[in-house]
Amino acid sequence: MNIFLLIFLAIIVINTIAAVITVFRQPRNIAATWAWLLVLILIPVVGFIIYSFFGRRLPKNQLVRLSDSNRRQVDQVIKEQKQELAGLKGPGLTTNQQIIKKASGLIEMFMNSDTAPLLSNNEVETYTDGEPFFKQFFADLEAAESSINIEFYTFYADKIGHQTLDLLVKKAQAGVDVRVIYDDWGSLGTTQKFFKPLLQAGGHAFPFLHNRFNLLDMRVNFRDHHKVVVIDGKYGYIGGFNIGDQYLGRKPKFGNWRDGMIRIYGKGVYGLQSRFLLDWNGTDPTTAIDPNLPVQSVKYFPEIETQGAAMMQIVSSGPDPQLEQIKTGYIKMISLAEHSIKITTPYLIPDSSVLDALKIAVQSGVDVQIVTPNMPDHPFVYRATQYYSRRLVELGIKVYAYNQGFIHAKTVVVDGEIVSVGSANLDYRSFELNFECNAFIYDKELADQFEAIFAESVAASTPQTTAVFASQSHWLNFKQHFSRLLSPLL
Incomplete structure (x- = not known):
């Protein structure tokens, strides 16, 4: 013994x-x-x-960054834009110029931390349901003439996945340059064999940064969580939808699926294209694209003329603990709020800095409202979300649990003026571990649309009150507290 x-x-x-x-x-x-x-x-x-x-952790040599030549070009644009921001003074400013002036600190922060210029003249359409989104997405794919660049965390080999692949094969056969990046963990069950028809047609498809058959790389973290599409360098999508039947409400487990996606026509597409090319060149250097070459510049960054008024920044973040661009962007947005903050997130697991920002906002008289799902897709994450919902309600924040299926949108609206929409959730994983991409948009008309969408979500939700939490069992409370202990790992 x-x-x-x-x-x-x-x-x-x-x-x-x-x-x-x-x-x-x-x-x-x-x-x-x-x-x-x-x-x-x-x-x-x-x-x-x-x-x-x-x-x-992910080795630093696998973090995808701007090349020195591209950085110099963007730095020059940003220098000029900072001068323009400083010139927004006095009366006579348009509504959007007033918003830009109010958000100038947020804008400059992204310029400094993520080399993200302010991109103007954008027409933006919003999508919350899978049917209209995929209808327009397929129409844009059909109309593609030169290039299709697709990057999704999830690209399932199911019905909608095969429909998407068939269309990509058709366009590749017609001479369109088709490139697909997918995350191999997010797309479990989808193999390179699935993309073989596309490869045979002259297209390209590859898992993000590494090959799924590299058995020495067992990391589950550091996922490519982007949902980015660029077609002909003119039309772009960013938001929460992936390629899979569940996003069309075809999975009984989730039922109706509510999300948030935008279609951009305008200079904002340049930001999406830059993000995709960085990720492609880091994923498959053998077919890298050099945007400095005139022929490539014309192909991937064509002139775009629109009547759109929305201005935006495309902001990316990844597993670099010194930056956390999107998290700091959320905190800065929250600090700018004077009247209201409206957040939709499927995973509500904020760290202490975000919790403090929300606490300060609500104690300053700002109306803070948050919509989360009322059903789990990941048990521990759901219980941790319930724990933080309780804590936020105790602080005076209004939290709602969406009842009509699963809500997957990742949006923030401040004062009905500034909007963030993209792939980043309000949780540790999005802040520190995943590669994420969001559009931060400064436009009154679009913000009004997102406020209306938020009101629809609230109408289909149950308010989470202290009475609701008090009625929960001790066992459920234990699961919530235990999941909270693991929240930095979820």
Whole structure:
């Protein structure tokens, strides 16, 4: 017995030392540090297997960044735009110019942190349901003449996936340059064999950054969560929809699917195209595209003339703990609010900085409202969302649980003037682990549309009150608190 006890104690000591070394050898926030220590120490050996999949950081050489030549070009544009922002003074400003002036700190922050210029003259259409979205998406694919660039976290090999693939094959056969990036974990079940008809037709398709058959790369984190489409360099999509039958409400588990997607015609597409080309060149360098070459510049960044008035920035973030561009963008938006903040998110797991920003806003008299789903797609994430919903309600924030299916939109509207829509949820994973992309839009007309969409969601939701949470069982409360402990890992 003494021998077994000594062996057991030795394993515990060695496991604890190894856990401390493993967790502290790479920089991460303190919440994630303690969460991983909890897993590694309380689940000896098995915890390290879990860590190998979920905990390891992404090497810096796999972070996709602007080339020096492209950065110099964008820096010059940004320098000129900063001068224009400084000139927005006095009376006579249009409504959108007044919004730009109000948001000038947010705009300049993105210029500095993400090299994101302000892109003007955009016509924007909104989509919340799968049927109209895919109808327009397919119409734009059919009309493509030169290039189709698609990047989705999920590209399933189901009915809508095969319909999309068939259309891409048809366009590739017609001479259109077709490129597809998909996330291999987000698209589980979809293999390179699925894309073989597209490859045979002259198109390209590849999983983001690495090959799924590289058995040495077991990371589940650092997913390509983008949902970006660019067609002929003129039309672009960004938001929450992926390629899959569930996004059309065809999965009984979820029922009706409500999301948030926008179609852009205007210079905002340049930002989406730049994001896609960065990701493509990092994913498949053998077919890299150099936008500095005149022929490539004309093809992928053509002149666009529209009557649109919306101005926007396309902002990306990834697993770089020093930047967290979209999270800081959310915090800055919240700090700008004078009257209202309306958030829709499927996963509500904010870190302390976002919680503090929301707390300050509501204590300053700002009407803060949040819509979340009333059903899980990931059990631990759902219970953690319930935990934070309770905490936010206690702070005076209005939280609603959507009842008519699953709501997957990721939107923020401030004062009916500034809108963020894209792939980033209000959770640790989007802030620190995933590659995300959002459009931050400064336009009164579009903000009014998103406020109306938000009101529709609230009308189909149940208010989450202190009475609702008080009626929940002790077992449910335990699951919520336990899931909250794991929230930095979810």
